[in-house]
Amino acid sequence: MNTNAGTAPLLEIAGLRVEVTTDDGPREVVHGVDLTLRRGEILGLIGESGAGKSTLGLAALGFARDGSRFSAGSIRFDGQELVGAPERQLRALRGLRVAYVAQSAAASFNPAHNLIDQYAEIPVGRGLKSRRQAQAEAQEMYRTLLLPDPGGIGYRYPHQVSGGQLQRAMIAMAMACQPELIVFDEPTTALDVTTQVEVLTAIKLIVEKFGTAALYITHDLAVVAQMADRIMVLRHGRVVEEGETRRMLSTPREAYTRDLLGLRAAARPAVPAEAGEEPLLRVDNVSAAYGGGFKILHDVSIAVGRRRTVAVVGESGSGKSSLARVITGLLPPSEGRILFDGAPLPPRMRQRSRAHLKRIQMIYQSPDTALNPRQRVNEILMRPLEFYLRLNGRERQERIDRLLEMIELDPDYGQRFPDELSGGEKQRVCIARALAAEPDLIICDEVTSALDQLVAQGILKLLQRLQDELSVSFLFITHDLVTVKAIADEIIVMQNGRVVEQGARETVLAPPHHPYTELLLSSVPQMDPDWLDRLLAARSGATG
Numbered sequence: 001m002n003t004n005a006g007t008a009p010l011l012e013i014a015g016l017r018v019e020v021t022t023d024d025g026p027r028e029v030v031h032g033v034d035l036t037l038r039r040g041e042i043l044g045l046i047g048e049s050g051a052g053k054s055t056l057g058l059a060a061l062g063f064a065r066d067g068s069r070f071s072a073g074s075i076r077f078d079g080q081e082l083v084g085a086p087e088r089q090l091r092a093l094r095g096l097r098v099a100y101v102a103q104s105a106a107a108s109f110n111p112a113h114n115l116i117d118q119y120a121e122i123p124v125g126r127g128l129k130s131r132r133q134a135q136a137e138a139q140e141m142y143r144t145l146l147l148p149d150p151g152g153i154g155y156r157y158p159h160q161v162s163g164g165q166l167q168r169a170m171i172a173m174a175m176a177c178q179p180e181l182i183v184f185d186e187p188t189t190a191l192d193v194t195t196q197v198e199v200l201t202a203i204k205l206i207v208e209k210f211g212t213a214a215l216y217i218t219h220d221l222a223v224v225a226q227m228a229d230r231i232m233v234l235r236h237g238r239v240v241e242e243g244e245t246r247r248m249l250s251t252p253r254e255a256y257t258r259d260l261l262g263l264r265a266a267a268r269p270a271v272p273a274e275a276g277e278e279p280l281l282r283v284d285n286v287s288a289a290y291g292g293g294f295k296i297l298h299d300v301s302i303a304v305g306r307r308r309t310v311a312v313v314g315e316s317g318s319g320k321s322s323l324a325r326v327i328t329g330l331l332p333p334s335e336g337r338i339l340f341d342g343a344p345l346p347p348r349m350r351q352r353s354r355a356h357l358k359r360i361q362m363i364y365q366s367p368d369t370a371l372n373p374r375q376r377v378n379e380i381l382m383r384p385l386e387f388y389l390r391l392n393g394r395e396r397q398e399r400i401d402r403l404l405e406m407i408e409l410d411p412d413y414g415q416r417f418p419d420e421l422s423g424g425e426k427q428r429v430c431i432a433r434a435l436a437a438e439p440d441l442i443i444c445d446e447v448t449s450a451l452d453q454l455v456a457q458g459i460l461k462l463l464q465r466l467q468d469e470l471s472v473s474f475l476f477i478t479h480d481l482v483t484v485k486a487i488a489d490e491i492i493v494m495q496n497g498r499v500v501e502q503g504a505r506e507t508v509l510a511p512p513h514h515p516y517t518e519l520l521l522s523s524v525p526q527m528d529p530d531w532l533d534r535l536l537a538a539r540s541g542a543t544g
Contacts, residue, residue: 010213011037016073018055030055030237040211044228048452049423051234053217057183061098062090095122099174103186105166109158116154119173141172145202163316164195168202181213192315192479193523219452221260222525226532233257245529270489270505271308278342279303280473286336288326296322297497309474311488319497320477324443358388361434365446367426371418377429378414384436403432424455443475481524493517
């Protein structure tokens with residue numbers, strides 16, 4: 001925690017206003033925000049999508065995205081004004097005194113170069129260190145961040161390490177020049193709970209060891225509670241509330257902050273299984289392997305009942321998404337069989353009839369990559385209506401309008417392109433596309449993991465309402481145990497391609513747990529600033 005409360009601010013933002021250029025002229029997205037950060041202090045920035053969190057984080061580097069500009073206000077780093085500063089001055093600052101850690105490590109590394117060369121690029125390129133010195137420091141930094149094989153992992157390429165290891169390698173890269181300030185922009189959002197603990201631990205270790213100040217951007221209050229000395233809540237480009245972390249968690253003053261704190265409590269009663277009813281989907285003793293014979297599913301058996309939500313949980317690499325690929329026919333099983341509505345399902349997608357394809361639909365994690373950016377919403381929804389239902393003309397357009405109304409969007413949204421929609425609106429369009437086929441089963445693959453909590457809650461409520469109205473079944477793949485507690489009727493826990501536990505929600509979540517289930521449940525962040533320290537102490541004692 002920060003001990004420099006009396007020192008001059010390292011970062012001071014005053015009256016900052018940011019405008020973006022639109023077809024209708026300039027639009028202000030940050031409205032006169034003030035922010036101060038002292039050396040060694042961590043400030044958490046929290047709020048829903050569009051709140052201005054990332055815009056403020058980038059402003060700490062004196063950077064405004066393409067199509068946007070600082071229209072008013074001041075950004076001072078260590079007394080140096082960044083608004084209007086020459087590019088040469090800003091480039092001398094970025095990467096050296098101020099660093100940035102992005103949400104997606106996979107998108108931030110060059111796949112053609114190994115990790116240690118990318119670590120050394122800035123300090124060597126700026127003439128601060130020799131390559132040998134930079135590589136030696138990289139190995140020490142990997143050791144500090146608790147990466148396996150710190151002497152050798154740097155010589156691997158990005159695709160040869162796990163997501164959590166890559167995220168920690170990016171933190172190491174940001175520390176290569178030992179900056180005074182790091183901006184962490186949603187560094188754990190897409191990670192499973194156990195990997196998230198590893199990355200949060202790495203961040204705490206690094207900022208405490210080097211006394212680095214940080215802006216920690218997230219939409220998860222429980223996560224930021226583990227990291228931040230103070231929390232600033234943002235909404236629609238304005239500051240809603242700011243205060244010391246413990247005070248904010250115990251006595252929030254604003255209704256919006258209280259709404260964020262209360263999100264984790266929502267849960268609907270589980271739907272009981274119908275006695276003697278044949279499951280809609282049955283996977284019997286299925287094993288599967290990728291090319292080269294690498295086995296990724298081992299004797300998996302699950303069932304999904306009619307009108308029920310079955311959640312599949314586990315860490316990255318546990319086999320959750322591979323199971324979805326087998327069910328949809330994208331990955332044929334090497335052993336076992338799949339029954340749908342009591343009849344065998346052909347193992348390969350190309351062997352399945354249009355009727356088979358119609359009855360099982362899928363919603364993907366990232367709507368940005370799942371939607372064609374060159375097609376309007378009407379065109380996106382038109383395709384499944386033509387393919388599965390043979391609709392055209394006026395009847396097809398009426399159906400599109402009804403689908404948009406079902407997902408709580410105005411029919412006028414049909415004329416928009418994906419880049420004119422928010423993240424939550426894009427995911428609603430993906431839901432509408434799946435519903436267009438009138439399926440019996442929808443596989444939801446991490447559909448809320450990239451969304452802020454308020455938007456994710458809206459998506460979950462929408463799915464639950466649609467299930468009640470349309471009697472559709474959901475196979476819900478996720479690493480978010482909070483979501484599982486809220487929506488699942490049954491839970492399947494997977495580890496290393498095997499089912500280690502399954503049953504009704506109340507049964508799986510009630511102790512005694514399988515050791516792996518216990519690990520997952522214990523890794524869910526709590527709305528308590530001491531949670532991570534207690535967890536690490538307990539695990540250290542258990543292994544000590």
